[in-house]
Amino acid sequence: MKLQGLLLLLMRLFLGALFIYSGVVKIINPAAFAEAIDNYRMLPYLFVTLMAIILPWVELIAGVLLLIGRWLRSSSLIIMLLNIVFIIAITSAIFRGLDIGCGCFSVSEDAAKVGVLRLLEDILYLILAIILFRSQTIESAH
Amino acid sequence: MNVKKLAAEIGVVFAAAALLGFATNDLNPNGVKISINRPVKQTADAALQRHQELDSAEPIVIGKEQLKRLVQAKDIIIIDTRTPQEFLQGRIPNAINIPFERLEESIETIDSLAKTSWIVTYCDGPPCDKAQLLAAELIDMGFARVAYYDAGLDDWKKTEGVQQ
Numbered sequence: 638m639k640l641q642g643l644l645l646l647l648m649r650l651f652l653g654a655l656f657i658y659s660g661v662v663k664i665i666n667p668a669a670f671a672e673a674i675d676n677y678r679m680l681p682y683l684f685v686t687l688m689a690i691i692l693p694w695v696e697l698i699a700g701v702l703l704l705i706g707r708w709l710r711s712s713s714l715i716i717m718l719l720n721i722v723f724i725i726a727i728t729s730a731i732f733r734g735l736d737i738g739c740g741c742f743s744v745s746e747d748a749a750k751v752g753v754l755r756l757l758e759d760i761l762y763l764i765l766a767i768i769l770f771r772s773q774t775i776e777s778a779h
Numbered sequence: 780m781n782v783k784k785l786a787a788e789i790g791v792v793f794a795a796a797a798l799l800g801f802a803t804n805d806l807n808p809n810g811v812k813i814s815i816n817r818p819v820k821q822t823a824d825a826a827l828q829r830h831q832e833l834d835s836a837e838p839i840v841i842g843k844e845q846l847k848r849l850v851q852a853k854d855i856i857i858i859d860t861r862t863p864q865e866f867l868q869g870r871i872p873n874a875i876n877i878p879f880e881r882l883e884e885s886i887e888t889i890d891s892l893a894k895t896s897w898i899v900t901y902c903d904g905p906p907c908d909k910a911q912l913l914a915a916e917l918i919d920m921g922f923a924r925v926a927y928y929d930a931g932l933d934d935w936k937k938t939e940g941v942q943q
Contacts, residue, residue: 664807669809682815682816
C-alpha cells in the first residue's frame with residue numbers, strides 16, 4: 638500500500654500547488670478575473686463581482702490546506718465543487734459557441750480559450766479531487 | 780462521515796475567503812468594483828454589439844463619465860480632431876492629434892492604431908461635428924470600437940484638467 642500512499646501524496650501536492658497558483662493569479666487582478674467570468678454571460682454582474690472577489694481566495698485556501706495536509710476532506714470537497722462549477726461553465730460556453738478566454742489559470746486576454754481540452758483538464762482535476770476525498774473518507778472510517 | 784464537521788470547515792474556508800477577498804480587493808489597484816451594473820467598457824461593448832446586430836455603421840456617443848472610466852481602464856486611444864494649434868493649446872490628457880481637415884495625411888497614423896482598443900474622438904463640442912465625422916470615417920476604415928465624446932473639450936474643461 639506504500640505506492641498508493643505515495644500516489645495520493647503526489648496528487649494532493651499537485652492539486653494543492655495548482656489551486657494555490659490559480660488563486661494567486663486571480664487575486665492579483667480581480668478586475669480581469671471579473672471580466673473573464675462575465676464573458677461567460679451566465680451570471681448577473683453583482684454575482685460576477687462577488688465571485689471574482691471570493692472565489693480566488695477559496696482556491697488559495699483550499700490549495701494551502703491540501704498542501705499542508707489539514708482539513709483534507711473539506712478542502713478536496715471544495716476543489717470538487719469548484720471543478721464541477723468550472724465544468725458546467727465551460728460546457729455551456731462550448732455549446733453556445735463562445736470564443737472567450739477560459740479564466741482558469743490565467744486572466745489575461747491571451748489565456749487559453751475555452752474548449753474541449755480545458756474541459757478534459759477540469760474533469761481530470763475533478764477525478765483527482767474525488768479520489769482524494771474518498772481516500773480521506775475511507776481513512777476516517779477505519 | 781461527520782457531515783456537520785465537514786460543513787463547518789467549508790463554512791470557515793468560505794468565510795475566511797470572503798474576509799480576505801473584500802479586504803484585499805479594496806487595497807488592490809486592479810480591484811473590482813462591486814456593482815449591479817456592468818462597467819462602461821463591457822456596456823460599450825454590448826452597445827456596439829447591438830449596433831452590429833442592427834447592421835448600423837454609426838459610432839456610439841459617450842459622455843464625460845464614460846470617457847473617464849475608459850481612461851481608467853487604459854484600453855483607449857483618444858483622438859483630438861481639432862487643428863494642431865488648438866491641440867497644443869490644451870487637450871484631454873494623452874490624446875493624439877488627427878486633425879479632421881488633414882485626414883489624408885494621417886492615414887499612416889490611423890493604420891497603426893490598435894483595432895482592439897476603444898477609439899474615442901472629440902473636438903470642442905457642439906456645434907463642432909468633426910469628432911462625429913472622424914468616428915464615422917474610422918468605422919468605414921474597419922475599426923469596430925469607435926465612440927465620440929460629443930460634448931467635447933468645452934465640457935471636459937468644466938471639471939477636468941487639460942494637458943498643454
